Amino acid sequence: MAFLEVKNLHVEVEDKKILNGLTLSVEKGQVAAIMGPNGSGKSTLAYVLAGKDNYKVTEGDVLLDGESILEMTPDQRAAKGVFLAFQYPVEVPGVATMTFLRTALNAQRKTRGEAELSTPEFMKLVRDTAGHLGISQEMLRRAVNVGFSGGEKKRNEILQMAILQPQLAVLDETDSGLDIDALKIVAEGVNRLRSPDRAMIVITHYQRLLNFIVPDVVHVLARGRVVKSGGKELALELEAKGYAQFQGEAA
């Protein structure tokens, strides 16, 4: 069994059916790209994996390491290794980035029965990781994402991912709103986290991001289910032909 198994997942949001029998497996060590037109259910999949409220699973299951996570709260999922890099990271006024990172890391460690990190250990971890991502000490002192540019917010997401070391990382349209330089920094940050111990799902509308984060497999999502899977060349094919071929199908 793969590390992540999404089985025949049906999801409704406010009585509207978004996912329609989605089935997907992702192995550890694998980077799976999920591409699809707007409204195909890409972000819904990301939120359902992370455990957001108001997403009603009517059928199917999501297994992580063989265990269903659907009844778990978002923090329990995080402790089990799920991480979602948000498409639109929210601003959290009044909560310093450092405090936020430390609270999150220690909460996860506590849930897993591990010891909390000492202050010097934690500071070193953050400093080293932030350096790679071009995140300054000044940014770390500021409230989470408050006054950050679009690129800074995305880098902050990758910083959190690097600190929390998830087993399943889901990147929701991490490329949206980024110029090419910012995109390169973010992609390098993600590539540094590729590991045989980690499964990654990269959700994107455009092929461009996949030039920098080269996927092992590409799944095409349309109307709430996977309609085609293939290697990285599938992304190029989509770039050339567009999504029309899938949207028309079975309509």
Added chain:
Amino acid sequence: MNAGVRAIKTPAEQALSAAYAAARAKLPGKGAIVELREAAFERFDAAGLPHRRVEEWKYTDLRALMRDLYPLAGLPDAAAQARAQNAGKLLAGVDCRRLVFVDGTFVPGLSDLAPEPGLAIGSMANALGKNDPLVTTYVGQTFATDDVAVTLNAALMGDGAVIRVSAGAALKRPINLVFATGSDKPSSAFVRSLVVIEKGAKAIIIESHESGDAQVNAALELVVGDEAHVDYIKVTQARALHVASLLTSVGARAHFNSFAFTSNAQVVRNQSFIRFVGEGTKASIGGVSLLRGKDHVDSTLLIEHAAGHCESREQFKAVLDDESHSVFQGKIVVKQHAQKTDAKMMTRALLLSDDAEADNKPELEIFADDVQCGHGATAGALDPGLKFYLMSRGIHEKEAEALLIQAFIGEAIEEIAHEGIREALMIAALKWLGARS
């Protein structure tokens, strides 16, 4: 109104009249002070306790909330003083000059009376008794109002602090007026303080109330001279009934900051009457109230810009859990000649429970034509998007909520310039949060 058709007096109103009749001969003061008391009592006798049909008291129906009057507190004996020893704990870590009042009476033995140049400290009962010119000049004059709580205080005022900071003096330490309950039986106290900060002087004045089963009516008249820098902080924790009035007049080119921190409060009304009488002054007026259970906290403001070119910022926040009830009434009045006034008022209530109630009533009354004034009010629950973001990083629900509440409160507390006081209040807020089930 026809005096003949007033409603039948409530037991509390009757008890207040009886208390005044019994105490009037013993209350400190003579001459003009006696006239002030008599006139005040007559006004109270005619109006009675305010109720929900009195606009300013609509959300805090004192007639209904005050079922009866607790007996007026006597002088604190040794046992009462001993019980009050622990009061003022919230600010124990702050290096302050503490002046302690037990059941409304000044206790020099518990107070720090070390001399300091430019500072004069006395007791209100003493000052009234000897017709101290400072008291006869200012008491009842700083901000004249017909408000019934202020009126009752004028009739029955016993003791309190009289503080004068001379022109140009800068106090080394904050002064903390600690009002504590020492009586082991329910009691009531009417305390009146006068603080005069003269031209160019600098002072931090803290008024702390940590009351047990006591009814407290406190009034503090604060005169801020031209070019003075004054920070006034009020900390209130009250188990029974607490009504406090701040009566302030602020001179020209002054800096005035006021902050009220209220928690563990059964029924509290903090009313501030602030008038800007000189040009070019900057003021920040704020507060944080933390409510749970059936707590009721009312913050009522009357800000009067009577001189032009002043800037005032009002920011009040309340966090409400369970079935608590917060009230914010803020009225900014800009007089006709107070041109170039810049006043902005904001109030926010964070509701943690469906059964909590927050009433926000901001008002602007502007007679000048060249001013910048605005107000805003919000009441709502914690943002579910923020909560999900924190939880998706592994933070437990209660901890995520605590972080967000802390951030909400912190934004207001950060306005306090004095680091020690700021930290002590943040710790008190965290303690309150920590007790959340």
